[in-house]
Amino acid sequence: MKRTVSFLISITTTLLCFTLTTGYGFDPIDLEKLKTTKICPYCDLTRADLKDADISYANLTGANMSGANLSGANLIMAVLNRANLTGANMSGANLITAILTRANLTGANLSGAFLTAAGLWNAILTRANLTGANLSGANLYGANLTGADFSGATWTDGTIKCKEGSIGECKK
Numbered sequence: 001m002k003r004t005v006s007f008l009i010s011i012t013t014t015l016l017c018f019t020l021t022t023g024y025g026f027d028p029i030d031l032e033k034l035k036t037t038k039i040c041p042y043c044d045l046t047r048a049d050l051k052d053a054d055i056s057y058a059n060l061t062g063a064n065m066s067g068a069n070l071s072g073a074n075l076i077m078a079v080l081n082r083a084n085l086t087g088a089n090m091s092g093a094n095l096i097t098a099i100l101t102r103a104n105l106t107g108a109n110l111s112g113a114f115l116t117a118a119g120l121w122n123a124i125l126t127r128a129n130l131t132g133a134n135l136s137g138a139n140l141y142g143a144n145l146t147g148a149d150f151s152g153a154t155w156t157d158g159t160i161k162c163k164e165g166s167i168g169e170c171k172k
Contacts, residue, residue: 002079006045008017008031008147011035013034016088016120018134022106025046025047025048025067026044026046026047026048026068027043028044029044029140030042030045031045031048032045034055034058034060034127035055035066037055038057038058039053039058039061039062040057040058040060040063041059041060041062041063042061042062042063042064043060043063043064044063044064045060045063045064045068046064046065046066046067046068046071046171047066047067047068047069048065048068048072049068049069050068050069050070050131051069051070051071051072051144052071052072053070053073053074053137054073054074055073055074055075055078055115056062056074056075056076056078056094056128057076057077057078058125059078060078060079060080060162061079061080061081061082061083062081062083063080063083063084063103064084064091065083065084065085065088065114066084066085066086066087066088067086067087067088067146068088068131069084069089070085070090070091070093071088071089071090071091071092071093071109072086072091072092073092073093073094074093075093075094075095075098075141076094076095076096076098077096077097077098077099078098078149079098079099080098080099080100080109080170081100081101081102081103082095082101082102082103082104082113083098083100083103083104084102084103084104085100085103085104085105085108086105086106086107086108086170087106087107087108088105088109089108090108090109090110091109091110091111091113092111093110093113093114094113094114095113095114095115095118095132096100096114096115096116096117096118097116097117097118097119098118098119099118099119099122099124100118100119100121100123101121101123102121102122102123102124103120103123103124104124105123105124105125105128106124106125106126106127106128107126107127108129108141109128109129109134110130111126111130111131111132111133112131112132112133113130113133113134114133114134115130115133115134115135116134116135116136116137116138117136117137117138117140118135118138118139119138119139120138120139120140120143121140121141121142121143122141122142122143123140123143123144123147124143124144125143125144125148126144126145126146126147126148127146127147127148128148128149129148129149129152130148130149130150131149131150131151131152131153132151132152133150133153134153134154134156135150135153135154135155135156136156136157136158137156137158138156139156140156145158145168145169146150146168147167147168148167148168149166149167149169150162150166150167150169150170151163151164151165151166151167153166153170155172160172161168162164
């Protein structure tokens, strides 16, 4: 009986410690570094709450921002090359002239985002939600658009609104 109780206490303590050390998902030091310097390459910002944050001109090359809340954030001219933005909420974010070369945006919510003149070369936009997004002048060369929803988006030529049901391509 004593062994069983000791074992259960040991397991509970281990699980509690693990939960307390991984609760945020992001590194608080990296988050503070981003907010104060806007220079945070390869930072761990997993599930960070950056809603409405002004991180324009930030260097986030290779940063892990999977599951982060970037809704309404100002990311004008931000460098997000090779950043992991899987499942991030970027609805209504301002990404005008941002550089997202080889960024992973799988399952990201970019609905209503401003991607005017953004560089999305070889970006992964698999199953991303781009409904109502503005892609005027964006460069999608080599981007993986499989399953991405472009319904109601302004296409790269700036004149065409994609029809409803534009999955994986802009249906005109």
